[in-house]
Amino acid sequence: MTMARRAKTKETPELADIGLGELEAAVMQIIWEKNINTVKDVFMELYPKRRLAYTTIMTVMRRLAEKGVLEQDRAAKTYYYKAKVSQEDMAESMINSVVDKVLGNVSADIVIGIIKKHSLTSDELIALERKLGSAK
Template sequence: MRQFGHLEAKVMDRLWSADRPLTVREVHALLPTDRQRAYTTVMTVMDKLFRKGVLERELDGKAYRYRPVASRAEHTATAMEELLSTSGTPRSTLLHFVGQLSAEEAQELREALDAVAVDPVDRSTGEGRS
């Protein structure tokens, strides 16, 4: 899984933040206005994300409604797993990562590790299994 391009990331952010599947027109309207983007550009990006398997779509009248296949957390976790598996030295990579955390972030990580030790996470939902 490769990182998203700039516009792909903005599109995915809008879709992850939405409480329902969105049309291309709705996503286009939600994008920042710092740059004028053609509707067709957004449509092309969303179609490519669909073809890559990142988005699902369903026909609603004459327009498709798109939603992410995975949650933001699931996508990020998969990307992190792939980075660790290709790093050559996962332990060293993790140590460098943890060394960059703020005290608050490190505490959150400790709490997450403690929670997983007590109640392993269901990888399909990100929720505890009990």
């Protein structure tokens, strides 16, 4: 498949500046989980649950490309999309953004409270310890 045209997108999105609305997040979830890459495919996946117009999904995906979250390529009359940002990077950025806005400087007590609430497994705690050690 030859890609003829690319949409104007940000080269490297500043993740801290990107917020996703509810529908944008639903579209990205489908793209990340199912590796779907056309508007039609995303529309078919969402329609049974949300009954949205095809053009609504098309607009959301175009705007995600403009934000730099999706890469948009065109072959003939079809646009193909792929994620430019991993689900993990997006989640980390959004969490950090909320924490910064709501809590400012995070104390160790808040982090410990979050860890306790989510009941991490031993393996997850070990991985967290390693990450904390490398972040020093």
